Amino acid sequence: MASSMKSSLILFFTCSLFLQVTYAVYKTEVKCESLPNGDCAFAISSTGKRCILEKATTPKDDLISSEYECKTSEVIVENMKEHIETDECIESCGLNRNFFGISSDDLLEPQFVSKLCAPACYQECPNIVDLYFNLAAGEGAYLPDLCNKNKKLQSSGAAEDGVDAPAPSPSIF
Numbered sequence: 001m002a003s004s005m006k007s008s009l010i011l012f013f014t015c016s017l018f019l020q021v022t023y024a025v026y027k028t029e030v031k032c033e034s035l036p037n038g039d040c041a042f043a044i045s046s047t048g049k050r051c052i053l054e055k056a057t058t059p060k061d062d063l064i065s066s067e068y069e070c071k072t073s074e075v076i077v078e079n080m081k082e083h084i085e086t087d088e089c090i091e092s093c094g095l096n097r098n099f100f101g102i103s104s105d106d107l108l109e110p111q112f113v114s115k116l117c118a119p120a121c122y123q124e125c126p127n128i129v130d131l132y133f134n135l136a137a138g139e140g141a142y143l144p145d146l147c148n149k150n151k152k153l154q155s156s157g158a159a160e161d162g163v164d165a166p167a168p169s170p171s172i173f
Helices: 002-026 087-092 110-117 126-138 143-155
Strands: 049-060 063-076
Touching: 110 126, 110 143, 126 143
Parallel strands: none
Antiparallel strands: 049 063
16 A cells, blocks of 8 residues: 555655656746747746847948847846736837837826726736836835825816826826
């Protein structure tokens, strides 16, 4: 009986090891420089660094050609790796796949902040919220406060469709 249990344990651990090795072999590594441009913006590499789409100019036949390349930034994401953002999150958060670089400028646009703070984005797209949370913090702001200010601005009617809402002043940062 002991030998039967010993054989079962050996078989179990052998199968476990086989599955772990198989997973490691077939797991896809995300390298920013290998991503197609359409998947680059808002992706996170296997090393935990954000991918960014950059414009690269190269001389070509006596002309300068502009092409876009996916590059690894120095911005590190704490608790997420190997992530390519979903189309649902890109749409829900009011973004597009042709986003270049990393910038906090969008946080000055009430329409963008409205989409970013909407439940479909804020509660379902942690990668994008993390990015803009950190961008806001870099400007001295707290994203939940920006969301609350934007919500108040909308409820006052100033940000209704067709009405130009006053742009938030840089002092909100």
